[in-house]
Amino acid sequence: MTTEQEFLASYNVKDFDQPLFSVDSVVFRYFESQLQVLLVKRKGFPFKGRHALPGGFVDVKNDHCLNDVALRKVRDKTGVEPTYCEQLNTHGSPDRDPRGWSATTIYLAFLRPQSTLIEDANELAIWANVSEVDSLDLAFDHLSIVNEAFKRLHDRCSYTLIGAALLGETFTLSALQSLHEHIFAHKVEKKAFRRRVEASGQLIETGEYTAGRGRPAMIYKLCETALEYSFVRAMD
Amino acid sequence: MTTEQEFLASYNVKDFDQPLFSVDSVVFRYFESQLQVLLVKRKGFPFKGRHALPGGFVDVKNDHCLNDVALRKVRDKTGVEPTYCEQLNTHGSPDRDPRGWSATTIYLAFLRPQSTLIEDANELAIWANVSEVDSLDLAFDHLSIVNEAFKRLHDRCSYTLIGAALLGETFTLSALQSLHEHIFAHKVEKKAFRRRVEASGQLIETGEYTAGRGRPAMIYKLCETALEYSFVRAMD
DNA sequence: CTTAATAGTGGCGTTACGACACTAAATAAA
DNA sequence: TTTATTTAGTGTCGTAACGCCACTATTAAG
Numbered sequence: 001m002t003t004e005q006e007f008l009a010s011y012n013v014k015d016f017d018q019p020l021f022s023v024d025s026v027v028f029r030y031f032e033s034q035l036q037v038l039l040v041k042r043k044g045f046p047f048k049g050r051h052a053l054p055g056g057f058v059d060v061k062n063d064h065c066l067n068d069v070a071l072r073k074v075r076d077k078t079g080v081e082p083t084y085c086e087q088l089n090t091h092g093s094p095d096r097d098p099r100g101w102s103a104t105t106i107y108l109a110f111l112r113p114q115s116t117l118i119e120d121a122n123e124l125a126i127w128a129n130v131s132e133v134d135s136l137d138l139a140f141d142h143l144s145i146v147n148e149a150f151k152r153l154h155d156r157c158s159y160t161l162i163g164a165a166l167l168g169e170t171f172t173l174s175a176l177q178s179l180h181e182h183i184f185a186h187k188v189e190k191k192a193f194r195r196r197v198e199a200s201g202q203l204i205e206t207g208e209y210t211a212g213r214g215r216p217a218m219i220y221k222l223c224e225t226a227l228e229y230s231f232v233r234a235m236d
Numbered sequence: 237m238t239t240e241q242e243f244l245a246s247y248n249v250k251d252f253d254q255p256l257f258s259v260d261s262v263v264f265r266y267f268e269s270q271l272q273v274l275l276v277k278r279k280g281f282p283f284k285g286r287h288a289l290p291g292g293f294v295d296v297k298n299d300h301c302l303n304d305v306a307l308r309k310v311r312d313k314t315g316v317e318p319t320y321c322e323q324l325n326t327h328g329s330p331d332r333d334p335r336g337w338s339a340t341t342i343y344l345a346f347l348r349p350q351s352t353l354i355e356d357a358n359e360l361a362i363w364a365n366v367s368e369v370d371s372l373d374l375a376f377d378h379l380s381i382v383n384e385a386f387k388r389l390h391d392r393c394s395y396t397l398i399g400a401a402l403l404g405e406t407f408t409l410s411a412l413q414s415l416h417e418h419i420f421a422h423k424v425e426k427k428a429f430r431r432r433v434e435a436s437g438q439l440i441e442t443g444e445y446t447a448g449r450g451r452p453a454m455i456y457k458l459c460e461t462a463l464e465y466s467f468v469r470a471m472d
Numbered sequence: 473c474t475t476a477a478t479a480g481t482g483g484c485g486t487t488a489c490g491a492c493a494c495t496a497a498a499t500a501a502a
Numbered sequence: 503t504t505t506a507t508t509t510a511g512t513g514t515c516g517t518a519a520c521g522c523c524a525c526t527a528t529t530a531a532g
Contacts, residue, residue, distance in 0.1 A: 011335050014250045017296045021257045021339055058328065060253045060337040066328040090326045090341045092294065092302040101296040103257055105326045105339070174479070191481075192520055199519080214478025215528040233469045233488095233519070410510070427512075428489055435488080450509025451497040469488070469519095474532085481526070487519085495512070502505070 019092060020102035023069040024055030024142070026149035027082065029111045029127065030166040030179055036127040037146055038077060038111070039136070043123050046098045047139030053146070054125065055104070070107035077125040079118050082109035084165035084227060088145075088152055096141045104140075108149050110165045157183050158236040161202055161226050170206055172217040173197065184236045196235070202226035255328060256338035259305040260291030260378070262385035263318065265347045265363065266402040266415055272363040273382055274313060274347070275372070279359050282334045283375030289382070290361065291340070306343035313361040315354050318345035320401035320463060324388055332377045340376075344385050346401045393419050394472040397438055397462050406442055408453040409433065420472045432471070438462035 027038035039051040054073045063069045066087065074082060085107055092103035117125040128136060133146050157163040163179050164171065177193050197203060204223050209216035263274035275287040290309045299305045303321065310318060321343055328339035353361045364372060369382050393399045399415050400407065413429050433439060440459050445452035 016293065018254060019257055019294050019296060021255055057252065058255050058337060058339070060255060060330065064329060066326060066339065087325055089323055090302060092341070093300060094296065101294060103294070103302065103341070105328070105341075189521060195519075213530055217479055425490060449499055453510055479527075496510075500507070
């Protein structure tokens with residue numbers, strides 16, 4: 001074997017023991033003051049009938065990157081693109097899947113509050129309150145993965161504005177503050193929060209106001225660069 | 237097929253098209269005022285003879301997690317455990333490896349300045365200056381991965397003390413400051429740097445002092461929790 | 473017209489950083 | 503033996519951004 005051509009011609013992936021490799025997503029939405037996570041009820045083995053994160057194997061014919069795999073699966077369940085998506089990490093071990101050594105790359109993604117699920121999907125998809133996933137007996141190591149994803153969300157919210165991607169396209173500062181209070185599990189000081197957000201320069205006043213009980217609130221939207229913005233100092 | 241046992245008994249990973257999966261590491265050391273990265277000269281195809289990151293495939297018989305894979309490979313080249321190790325991210329695409337769709341999980345690891353390489357390893361290992369890797373024509377997408385790893389190092393150094401894991405077990409504040417200046421590619425204000433490090437409470441005076449030209453410097457070491465510490469505010 | 477609810481501001485004290493001049497302690501040179 | 507040079511380390515003032523909390527503003531409900 002002297003040339004790379006010869007090597008590649010005779011190379012067969014299946015001559016070697018390789019782990020299973022999948023891509024799964026932790027998709028959050030913030031609906032009616034609850035942080036929820038997208039789960040699917042598994043139709044096949046292993047863990048048949050148990051709830052799990054949406055995800056699956058790479059389609060080596062069509063997927064061009066790991067992001068593609070994650071988005072394809074989320075699109076299958078919801079019909080829409082996430083408002084935010086980042087790679088979280090990758091877990092591998094011989095025990096996490098009964099089929100053998102397996103590795104899975106996890107994505108963290110957000111959908112808007114009013115996102116609905118596609119009814120006729122193969123697997124039944126549900127929104128579960130994050131506060132209640134512990135009691136759902138998730139498949140694989142998906143419970144600890146949801147917890148890691150929440151921790152990442154918490155961390156990111158303390159020095160970025162990505163939490164806003166969990167709100168509607170437009171939102172009020174009070175709504176953004178409430179979201180942060182929910183994620184941090186404690187109150188945030190109003191003036192300090194507004195000063196900080198204002199100083200970032202990442203929010204645009206729409207000129208519209210809310211109506212209803214109490215003083216109308218200015219409605220804002222994110223500017224283009226908002227999801228890449230980092231504060232120099234962390235909250236929380 | 238009605239039970240999970242039956243399913244697993246008849247399941248064969250090789251019945252499906254799976255990507256190749258590997259684990260590679262970007263291992264840095266800070267030697268003689270140069271940040272260097274560990275590379276190996278590839279002995280086999282593909283990219284035979286080119287330089288690449290140390291890494292390889294999961295040993296499904298012996299590895300218990302992805303960390304194990306990364307550390308095993310680094311140990312093969314250096315004989316020692318890194319002073320710091322974290323998972324960076326995972327890249328996958330149909331193009332990055334001529335053998336087919338492949339995914340690789342990248343680890344970021346540090347070794348001490350005086351770390352040596354094991355001579356009789358299968359593949360020749362070298363330390364390359366990070367400032368010069370561009371000219372080395374690295375295999376796969378490893379050049380962009382080295383750049384990502386450096387960016388992560390840069391980011392982490394701006395709000396943690398992990399840079400200290402690139403120094404000897406003991407070090408002076410001036411040495412730590414110089415390291416940061418090298419990574420940030422600009423001067424750091426001495427007083428501000430010392431105040432910050434001092435306030436973290438993560439450094440311990442050894443009571444020893446350096447000798448040589450100029451005033452002797454206090455020698456410090458990291459406390460146990462130092463590598464997990466995060467500053468509330470970022471530098472740089 | 474008053475009250476409750478929600479939105480938004482003023483202002484003071486504190487923390488941590490930037491800048492920069494200063495002191496301290498060693499060796500090297502005169 | 504004195505002076506210069508080098509490196510380590512401190513004092514202090516100004517500033518940016520946060521914590522805190524009292525205050526004003528604007529709406530709907532009673």
